[in-house]
Amino acid sequence: MAVIPVDLAGRSYEVRVGTGLLANVAEEAAPFLRKTRVPIVADANARQHWGEALARSLEAAGKEPRWYDVEPGEGSKSWDSLARLTDWLLSEGVERGDHVLALGGGVVGDLTGFACAILKRGCGFVQLPTTLLAQVDSSVGGKTAINTPAGKNLIGAFHQPSLVLADLDALSTLPPRELRAGYAEVLKYGVLGDAGFFEWLEGEGGNVVALQPEPLERAVANSVAAKARIVAEDERETSGARALLNLGHTFGHALEAETGFSDRLLHGEAVALGMVLAARYSARRGELSLDDAARVTRAVDAAGLPAEISALGLDCDGRKLADHMLHDKKMDAGTLPFILLRGIGEAWLARDVDMADIAAFLDEELQAH
Structure with a gap:
């Protein structure tokens, strides 16, 4: 496993690149899972492939995964999607000291990161990128945003994750076009x-x-x-x-x-x-x-x-x-x-x-x- 630090003043975090990270998420992300209930925002396809592995890891550690599914595609990076997600996070009792897991590609990472940036003026999140594009680009660096009719990523915030787990196993389930x-x-x-x-x-x-x-x-x-x-x-x-x-x-x-x-x-x-x-x-x-x-x-x-x-x-x-x-x-x-x-x-x-x-x-x- 490769561990790459992202060194920022007072907000440094690690990007871990390797295999088996999703199946061991409870241990890898343990410092950020302070409550029994763990909110997970997931791309519907990513959950289909990796949801069971995440759930097994969390449940073995005494955690209760709470799922929110996001439809694949850029259409989910919208005002309506943001409103629905923030309402759900509030209904789950997410507090400023909590962390939300984001499982999926850049769409889920962007939407979840932006929601966490504005929820109660900022709570934490952990990126679990399942696409190659998200692993090497959008999950790292803290850019979060949604799209509008005027253009792509025009509404957003800089909000750094607390941890990124880039599990190379996840890439095996990608369609070839998305991998390219x-x-x-x-x-x-x-x-x-x-x-x-x-x-x-x-x-x-x-x-x-x-x-x-x-x-x-x-x-x-x-x-x-x-x-x-x-x-x-x-x-x-x-x-x-x-x-x-x-x-x-x-x-x-x-x-x-x-x-x-x-x-x-x-x-x-x-x-x-x-x-x-x-x-x-x-x-x-x-x-x-x-x-x-x-x-x-x-x-x-x-x-x-x-x-x-x-x-x-x-x-x-x-x-x-x-x-x-x-x-x-x-x-x-x-x-x-x-x-x-x-x-x-x-x-x-x-x-x-x-x-x-x-x-x-x-x-x-x-x-x-």
């Missing part, structure tokens, strides 16, 4: 800040997606450590360091908005295609070599992820996609910073991007390849 979507975030850490890790993934990425134990643990632990370093440096995304984690997301969120935040394009798929677009746009500006842009494209394509925007069959132009970006929460004084590349492993924050040029670039991509 999570791999996009693994690849992102190499592209944005670790050329050596990216090169390793070029050779071992297939084994990671095939859930080979040693490559999988290395990939997850390395990704979590990379995120932990950035979060420790810039917890609330004020210095620019944490903004680098948004590589691929500005383009990706626009694509998600155009496809209605639906299963037509999963978040990880959008990030993967967004990284390709960020690399190609960086090359268009003369800041990244065409060879490096092609390496990013090949790595995304080799993982079975979308690497061409034209393949999505969108009925829009570049201007409409660029307009979606204007709702991005990173907008600052009317300008939108973009995460671009100067090389593999060398991302940077550009504040001089012309949105008309972005629209023209996207028009070219929509018609090309």
Whole structure:
């Protein structure tokens, strides 16, 4: 098992990466289970696969699991879902010193984390991420949010978990498409800040997606450590360091908005295609070599992820996609910073991007390849 500390002033916590963690949750999370009743917010699919193992562990320790099911999908990150969940937590008598368990992917983690951030002005929670995307990205760092018609993750709070248990066994029950979507975030850490890790993934990425134990643990632990370093440096995304984690997301969120935040394009798929677009746009500006842009494209394509925007069959132009970006929460004084590349492993924050040029670039991509 790998243990990665997330070092924050007065609020440090551990991310544990290994196998058998869910089946041993009562022992792993013992310091945070102070009452007999343990509230668990669970993705319905995750509960089907792992609920029994959690219940056995908790009941053997004299605990009573109390379940709240969340329907899978981004549609559950809504005001209505938040209201229903907070009402349930209050009916369960959750207090500020209590901890709620969040079992599932990024949707459950975001919804539960935000509910815990606002419940009685803040109670604790433990992340039990069951998707690769959640294990390497959304469960670590304290960003919690819901979606609105105006855009994705626009209502939320920074609220750090007390513990993250990333059980690699849980990945065996993921549909292949979701596993590949999570791999996009693994690849992102190499592209944005670790050329050596990216090169390793070029050779071992297939084994990671095939859930080979040693490559999988290395990939997850390395990704979590990379995120932990950035979060420790810039917890609330004020210095620019944490903004680098948004590589691929500005383009990706626009694509998600155009496809209605639906299963037509999963978040990880959008990030993967967004990284390709960020690399190609960086090359268009003369800041990244065409060879490096092609390496990013090949790595995304080799993982079975979308690497061409034209393949999505969108009925829009570049201007409409660029307009979606204007709702991005990173907008600052009317300008939108973009995460671009100067090389593999060398991302940077550009504040001089012309949105008309972005629209023209996207028009070219929509018609090309």
